[in-house]
Amino acid sequence: METPAAAAGNPNRFNPYLQGLYAPVSREETVLRCDIAGELPRELWGAYVRNGPNPARAPQDLHHWFDGDGMLHGVWFEDGRAEYRSRYLRTADFEADQAEGCGAGGVMLPARRDRRGTVYKDTANTDVLLHGGSLLALWYVGGIPLRVDARSLQTLGEERFGGRLPRHVSAHSKTDPASGELVFFDYALYEPWMSFGVADRDGRLLNAGTVELPGPRLPHDMGLTENYLVLHDLPVVLTEQGLARGQWTIEQRRGQPARFGVVPRRGQGSQVRWFETDPCYIYHVINAWEEGDEIVMQACRMVPNGLAPNRAYGPYAAMAAVLALHAVPWEWRMNLKSGAVRQRQLDDRIGEFPVVNLDRAGRRTQYGYVMSIDTATDLQRFDGIHKYDLQSGACRSWRYAPGWFGSEAAFAPRIAAQDEDDGWLVVFVTEAATGRSEVQVLDARDIDRGPVATVRLPCRVPAGFHATWARGDQVRAA
Template sequence: MTAQPNINDLNPYIHGFYAPQRRELTALDLPVIGELPKDLHGAFVRNGPNPFNDPQGPHHWFDGDGMIHAIYFENGKAEYRNRYVGSADHLADRTGGCGAGGVLLPATRSRGEKVYKDTANTDLVLHNGQLMALWYISGTPVRLNARTLETLGEETFGGHLPRHVSAHSKVDPLTGEFVFFDYSLYEPWMSFGVVSKDNELTHFAKVDLPGPRLPHDMGLTKNYIILHDLPVVFTESGLRNSMWQIQTQNRGARFGVVPRNGSGDQVRWFETDPCYIYHVANAWEEGDEVVMHACRMVPNGLKPNPAYGAYATMVTVMALHAVPFEWRMNMATGEIRQRQLDDRLGEFPIINQEYTGRKSRWSYNVSMAPEELQRFDGLIKYNLETGDSEVCMHPAGWGGSEAGFAPRIGAVDEDDGYVISFVTDPVNGRSEVHVIAAKNFADGPIARIPLPGRVPAGFHGTWAAGDLIRN
């Protein structure tokens, strides 16, 4: 009997470079091509989607169970581990199903506020000496040991978490505070909160909106949070039928600047051109101005490719075409100004996290290959003041990950350290970690570390300094 075709036979985001790696591996004292610096100490950890079971129905790349890949450095040596994130929904799926599906299926409103499977697969932060895995639709943070990747359990901040936490919440490196935002898919509000370095919820506030919104990131400065009200929202039929169907509204974008310990009625809204933003590089205060650097989406011009069957539209929408932008919001005059730094396609910006919320000069963005599918073909180091840049491309045909910046021990300035990335050859499945000296960025990796298993394409990561990891 001929096997019946599966809807996912034509889904490119579960095959090849994007196929899950289901083996959980530990490899100590890895081989190194080149030389690892002795002043590199800590772990670069990266999150991403990795389905535990073969999807049988409609499957979006963002639906996969969270899996962490980590490379740990100490005394010129490296260790690798990868582990699934043990969110409650992932554990339930292992034993019979969590009762919720992904974003291509109708939302399961009967589960209450968490209407899709919470995979904790999107981002990672280091807070209070441990990792927290975060989810982009706004879910329950999952704590992990930053050294071993062992899941420690879901985080509710002592039972005081009001609802959920969205991915791309931030940690203030000077105060140790975790500053988060949240939003509802179906109700007209956003919220924000602050958790102390000792894991105590110290502030929470709601912001009323004209309708439900779909923000993805936020900005953080020394004194302010920057919320995003962007003109990409659910369609009326999507809201009515609990389906992930989006549209662009005929209006501009708004950035809401609010004191991090303020109330919802203290938001100052700055209106600008229509746009959508996935990822912020950094934000800070400069005189009367609040400055934000982020990647602004631009039209990709792609038409749905019938070769992907039912997934043709998904592939087109997911082609992440964006360019680096700066916005300056004047708190005294109410004026907002913007400038574009470059016209090359790039995304997933990262900085030296010790400068989060403070004025920074350097951003390290992935370069986007000019293809239908998301493949990061290199890295771009931007000078945020001048717009100048340097490029370090991956080997031809390889795909990379969002990078991490590791300040070297004894660093004396912002880019005194190393840029680290997982890279994979999609043809043979060989993966490596590349370590680049940031001050000699264009020279390429000073060390390459072959890995014992393939690392699929994924999402976001963080640097966990060795002296901050709590064992």
């Protein structure tokens, strides 16, 4: 398995997120005919693509897992066959690094602003979604969307909505499955506002607005319904010292409530309706929808993990403690008529990185798929998948073999499916001890039966971030 050089003076010899499951791979790969165990369904047509960090050079300075150059790993399924590719995301900052022969600093170092006004290096390494027939790769600090061919994974260029991009676009913006519109949000590290916007399926900007806030915020996701966005004002912020020094140091403000801002999709920021609730932090939304007078949002709500910083990680102890995600599924109901908020915990299983059938995104869904977190470690590892019936609370699970750990899965609907869960879950899985990687294909209606087919890969896929499914009939040829 590849590991970065760990010279005695290099602090990354302590960094667990540059080793083992998380170690970067050394090159881009193309495998046009993958070995398959079992039989891939002929109706499985499209691309499973996952984003994540993969430093092109071995880091020499303090390095956060979130800093790595973006790399997409994708499998294209068609006619019972599978082909695999991995490609770097060639953002302007990536190309500048290549030209300069060095790497820009990340969030554990003081911010730099000498490249096009960016605060940190824009890697586009966080999220990926299908919009207008191709992929958009997005960054969690808010960057320039990068358009990518869904099959070849080649970078096509920046997406600036015909030159009308207001500023940046954050990861976890959404594509509406009915209209094809991209609904996005952005936030500022140092200024008291968030923004949102809508672009049509052809990349034309339809609306943009700004929501004023009491101070800078660090939201990670948003909710989307047929007519509204749900913005997150949460009590986790950059510290005053961090703001002054231009460094990424965060704190949870005790007693500050969480607020959800409901904004009409085609409205202005002044129309926001705030709903205040108990203090909490949310990384990832499961889904949101409208139900009578209520906006319903389901998400993975963080709960304390009880971990103390592990001294074995040296300067990375605090980073590792924060990355050990500990969350449970939760529901909030915001009544647009009365202004009331109701909430309830849906289950007590620990999990994160939720996904749904994207054809139902923004509409009432019955099923959600949450990656099960391995609580026997202080590192972020997914040891299986929970399938929730979000209406009844029932849960079925699939656990990977001991020593194997997965990425975020994606739901792939059967062609012409009528039922919400008629399709497959596809997921990259890697054996920690050997680095062997594969893609498991699970029947979403019978998840605990195990894979109906497995795509065996001749190269390792390191642990990473978010994934998507791109339906074959919706992919536009480059």
